[in-house]
Amino acid sequence: AQTVTQSQPEMSVQEAETVTLSCTYDTSESNYYLFWYKQPPSRQMILVIRQEAYKQQNATENRFSVNFQKAAKSFSLKISDSQLGDTAMYFCAFENTGNQFYFGTGTSLTVIP
Amino acid sequence: DVKVTQSSRYLVKRTGEKVFLECVQDMDHENMFWYRQDPGLGLRLIYFSYDVKMKEKGDIPEGYSVSREKKERFSLILESASTNQTSMYLCASSSPRGVPNEKLFFGSGTQLSVL
Numbered sequence: 001a002q003t004v005t006q007s008q009p010e011m012s013v014q015e016a017e018t019v020t021l022s023c024t025y026d027t028s029e030s031n032y033y034l035f036w037y038k039q040p041p042s043r044q045m046i047l048v049i050r051q052e053a054y055k056q057q058n059a060t061e062n063r064f065s066v067n068f069q070k071a072a073k074s075f076s077l078k079i080s081d082s083q084l085g086d087t088a089m090y091f092c093a094f095e096n097t098g099n100q101f102y103f104g105t106g107t108s109l110t111v112i113p
Numbered sequence: 114d115v116k117v118t119q120s121s122r123y124l125v126k127r128t129g130e131k132v133f134l135e136c137v138q139d140m141d142h143e144n145m146f147w148y149r150q151d152p153g154l155g156l157r158l159i160y161f162s163y164d165v166k167m168k169e170k171g172d173i174p175e176g177y178s179v180s181r182e183k184k185e186r187f188s189l190i191l192e193s194a195s196t197n198q199t200s201m202y203l204c205a206s207s208s209p210r211g212v213p214n215e216k217l218f219f220g221s222g223t224q225l226s227v228l
Contacts, residue, residue: 009153035216045203045219091155093217099144099163099210100171101217105155 002027004094006104013082014112020067021077021107023092030054033095034068036077039106040088048090051075079109087111116140119204119220126227132191134223136204143209145187146217147171147179150201162187194227201225 003026013019025034036048051059051068058066063083067076079086092104120135138145144163148156148171158171160179168179176198180188187206191198204220 004155006155033210033215037217043201043222045205045217047216050216095210097210099207100158100161101146101205101207102158103148103156105153 002029002094002096002102004092004102004104006092006107008107009105010108010110012110012112013079015082015084017082018078018080019082019109021079021090021092021109023075023077023104025073025075025092025094025102027073027094027096029097031097034066034075035093035095035101036064036066036075037091037093037103038086038088039091040085045091049077082111084111084113117204117206117218117220119202119223121223122221124223124225126191126194126225128195128227130191130194130227132194132225132227134189134191134202134204134225136187136189136220137185138187138204138206138218139185140206140208140218141184142206142218143184144207145181146205146207147177147187147189148203148205149173150203150222156203159189196227199225199227 005024032053034051038046049061063080089106094102117138146161147159162181178190202223205217
């Protein structure tokens with residue numbers, strides 16, 4: 001089974017600053033997808049960003065971008081210009097060729113006013 | 114707006130009770146999943162289904178079963194609830210792999226307490 005590791009249980013960042021959340025994964029597959037999901041206090045899981053492993057270009061969505069290092073099996077999320085609404089639990093996820101999704105243990109991010 | 118609906122947001126049950134958690138999606142998705150979420154453990158896959166009447170075990174299927182009689186509905190069953198099944202349960206669905214912008218759509222979760 002694939003494993004996804006998030007080594008930062010908690011992080012904080014000042015409003016308007018930049019923060020990077022780390023994620024590593026382990027797989028023998030070459031064609032897979034990676035995701036970052038956000039879970040605010042409402043508990044609703046929201047997709048932040050998606051990366052296809054065969055694409056070398058890093059995905060970006062407005063203030064959110066990733067640093068995808070396929071050889072290192074690393075997939076970090078950078079949040080620029082942090083806003084109070086970014087306070088949430090962030091989960092890194094991996095989808096294998098069998099359409100199964102595996103999640104990390106999450107990073108709790110607090111944006112400080 | 115697309116939706117994955119879980120029947121209960123909060124549920125309190127007694128040890129030994131049979132518990133049904135219902136999930137309905139309106140996106141005509143083939144794939145449906147049940148996860149449990151515990152602090153420090155993230156989301157762990159219990160069961161998933163690729164089609165009606167099909168089911169596959171995930172990483173932690175012990176103590177659970179599932180039912181998928183219709184494409185839109187995927188039920189999680191706790192045959193005899195135990196206190197260690199107190200958790201947040203998340204249902205999700207997705208289109209087949211390779212569909213553009215494919216992703217998991219989640220319900221809002223059911224917080225189950227077993228007393």
